[in-house]
Amino acid sequence: MFRILVSDAISEEGLAPLRKSEQIEIVQKKVTEVEEQLHEFDALLVRSATKVTEELLSKMPNLKIIGRAGVGVDNIDVEAATKRGIVVINAPNGNTISAAEHTFAMMAALVRHIPQAHVSVKSREWNRSAFVGTELQGKHLGIIGFGRIGSEVAKRARAFGMTVHVYDPFLTKERAEKLGVSIHTLDEVLACSDIITVHTPLTKETKGLLGEKNLAKTKKGVYLINCARGGIIDEQALIPFLQSGHVAGVALDVFEQEPPGDHPLFAFDNVIVTPHLGASTIEAQLNVATQVAEEILHFLEGKPVTSSINLPTLSKDVYEKIQAFYNLAKKMGTIASQYMNIPVQELSVTYAGTVADLETTYITRSLLAGFLRPRVASTVNEVNAAMIAKERGITYGEKFSDETYGYANCISLTVHGENRTFTIKGSHIPNYGDRIVHFDGFTIDFAPDGHLLYIQHQDRPGMIGKVGNVLGEHQVNIATMQVGREQAGGKAIMMLSLDKPIDDALLQKLAEIEDIETVKRLEVS
Numbered sequence: 001m002f003r004i005l006v007s008d009a010i011s012e013e014g015l016a017p018l019r020k021s022e023q024i025e026i027v028q029k030k031v032t033e034v035e036e037q038l039h040e041f042d043a044l045l046v047r048s049a050t051k052v053t054e055e056l057l058s059k060m061p062n063l064k065i066i067g068r069a070g071v072g073v074d075n076i077d078v079e080a081a082t083k084r085g086i087v088v089i090n091a092p093n094g095n096t097i098s099a100a101e102h103t104f105a106m107m108a109a110l111v112r113h114i115p116q117a118h119v120s121v122k123s124r125e126w127n128r129s130a131f132v133g134t135e136l137q138g139k140h141l142g143i144i145g146f147g148r149i150g151s152e153v154a155k156r157a158r159a160f161g162m163t164v165h166v167y168d169p170f171l172t173k174e175r176a177e178k179l180g181v182s183i184h185t186l187d188e189v190l191a192c193s194d195i196i197t198v199h200t201p202l203t204k205e206t207k208g209l210l211g212e213k214n215l216a217k218t219k220k221g222v223y224l225i226n227c228a229r230g231g232i233i234d235e236q237a238l239i240p241f242l243q244s245g246h247v248a249g250v251a252l253d254v255f256e257q258e259p260p261g262d263h264p265l266f267a268f269d270n271v272i273v274t275p276h277l278g279a280s281t282i283e284a285q286l287n288v289a290t291q292v293a294e295e296i297l298h299f300l301e302g303k304p305v306t307s308s309i310n311l312p313t314l315s316k317d318v319y320e321k322i323q324a325f326y327n328l329a330k331k332m333g334t335i336a337s338q339y340m341n342i343p344v345q346e347l348s349v350t351y352a353g354t355v356a357d358l359e360t361t362y363i364t365r366s367l368l369a370g371f372l373r374p375r376v377a378s379t380v381n382e383v384n385a386a387m388i389a390k391e392r393g394i395t396y397g398e399k400f401s402d403e404t405y406g407y408a409n410c411i412s413l414t415v416h417g418e419n420r421t422f423t424i425k426g427s428h429i430p431n432y433g434d435r436i437v438h439f440d441g442f443t444i445d446f447a448p449d450g451h452l453l454y455i456q457h458q459d460r461p462g463m464i465g466k467v468g469n470v471l472g473e474h475q476v477n478i479a480t481m482q483v484g485r486e487q488a489g490g491k492a493i494m495m496l497s498l499d500k501p502i503d504d505a506l507l508q509k510l511a512e513i514e515d516i517e518t519v520k521r522l523e524v525s
């Protein structure tokens with residue numbers, strides 16, 4: 001049974017596909033209501049309210065995936081999740097339109113004083129002169145952060161006859177031109193805009209982006225909007241600018257602390273607020289819940305998740321193409337790790353032939369996970385492999401080559417350890433399977449599966465018989481055996497596939513056979 005804790009309000013209709021699965025059990029409760037059962041959950045679905053801290057994760061040792069039914073993952077300690085090998089996914093575009101429309105609604109409300117006028121009329125006043133506004137047409141809109149939401153806001157602004165100025169360090173000129181906006185530095189946007197709206201994620205770089213220093217660079221009478229994340233505009237820093245009238249009005253959908261409680265900005269009539277409603281529409285909630293539910297099902301079926309925060313993202317098509325190499329690479333990593341059971345500094349992976357044209361980052365992560373698994377006590381998978389390698393001082397790199405050694409594809413792994421280097425090469429042959437075609441200097445051909453026994457010996461007559469006898473005496477059946485040698489009478493290797501694993505005592509017996517130099521057990525699961 002795969003147990004999912006849904007700890008925030010997520011669309012029931014969107015979750016329906018999960019409910020259909022007999023393998024899945026859904027519990028809809030706040031974290032505080034299931035303190036005693038936290039260790040039982042495999043998945044956690046949240047919006048922005050649940051804070052997924054390291055402490056919470058430490059109480060959920062079975063957790064495999066966190067789904068954020070929305071965009072921002074600043075409420076999730078992604079680094080802590082990654083360390084634990086937990087996949088973090090979000091629903092990146094399900095609420096884009098709703099957030100953009102809400103931003104626009106806030107903009108219109110701000111410059112036409114709609115919330116204040118509404119309260120006034122309902123208080124039985126009729127004070128038309130108190131609420132004279134400004135038009136949006138002809139105004140300069142500054143957008144900071146030009147991703148999905150920022151660009152949808154720009155489209156609407158242009159339809160309203162506004163001129164749009166954008167600051168986003170990652171925005172290309174082509175995309176800006178296509179959307180009819182001009183790219184500027186942050187200072188230029190601050191200086192030329194009548195209205196500024198922020199649409200970046202909350203990161204170390206964007207926290208307090210509109211603080212005292214940058215607010216001072218804005219035009220007198222500027223309007224500010226934050227429908228992204230609390231803290232991108234520094235709430236405390238706004239106070240003197242509102243008091244002096246430098247900032248004409250502020251619209252906030254999000255707060256540094258949510259709920260904000262008795263906030264000092266509420267004292268200003270020209271600060272209008274909503275309780276984090278950007279994504280709160282029927283459509284957005286259905287979209288994000290459906291996206292996350294689909295991803296959870298993919299994850300359960302072992303298919304790739306397409307919107308992971310801490311894994312390279314892969315489409316289904318791409319995944320289908322790389323799957324075979326992904327498995328081969330993992331096995332190669334596992335074998336190399338057991339064979340080179342000494343400290344290693346570097347793994348170098350070379351891709352040649354058809355595999356070189358694929359998404360190799362993912363394949364390398366798989367190889368890395370396979371390599372680290374025999375060495376690391378905690379969970380290691382594609383999510384945390386890179387991080388664990390770094391922690392252990394193991395560097396890795398990818399290269400590409402044309403040398404396929406006669407195969408359609410070839411993955412080579414060279415492991416650099418102290419005073420020793422080891423190379424293994426593998427190929428995936430469609431309709432045949434995975435083959436290791438080179439092992440530590442020897443040309444060979446074996447399937448990297450099951451209970452393998454590697455023997456390096458002097459090439460003498462009778463060696464195979466001696467090994468067979470010892471194994472037979474201990475009731476160990478040999479399924480397959482492949483041999484390779486440098487030259488007649490020189491160094492040779494055997495790679496045996498056994499029906500069951502062998503113990504240390506038997507390994508020792510084999511090592512004692514004359515002319516056998518090395519015996520290693522290699523387990524590939």
Ligand SMILES: NC(=O)C1=CN([C@@H]2O[C@H](COP(=O)(O)OP(=O)(O)OC[C@H]3O[C@@H](n4cnc5c(N)ncnc54)[C@H](O)[C@@H]3O)[C@@H](O)[C@H]2O)C=CC1
Pocket residue numbers: 070071072073092095096099144145146147148149150167168169170171199200201202205206227228229253254276277278279280
């Ligand atoms: N109020 C609400 O209910 C909602 C809020 N959001 C928030 O809106 C924000 C944006 O969402 P999307 O547009 O979907 O994300 P996105 O990832 O498509 O766009 C973010 C943009 O910010 C830019 N950016 C990053 N660092 C920057 C910096 N230092 N300066 C300037 N630009 C920077 C990125 O290049 C990117 O283009 C997120 O913080 C998200 O959490 C999203 C949905 C609903």
Ligand SMILES: O=C(O)C(=O)COP(=O)(O)O
Pocket residue numbers: 047048049069070071072073095228276277278279280
């Ligand atoms: O998707 C986002 O980033 C949002 O801010 C929406 O938050 P919510 O799911 O409404 O708590």
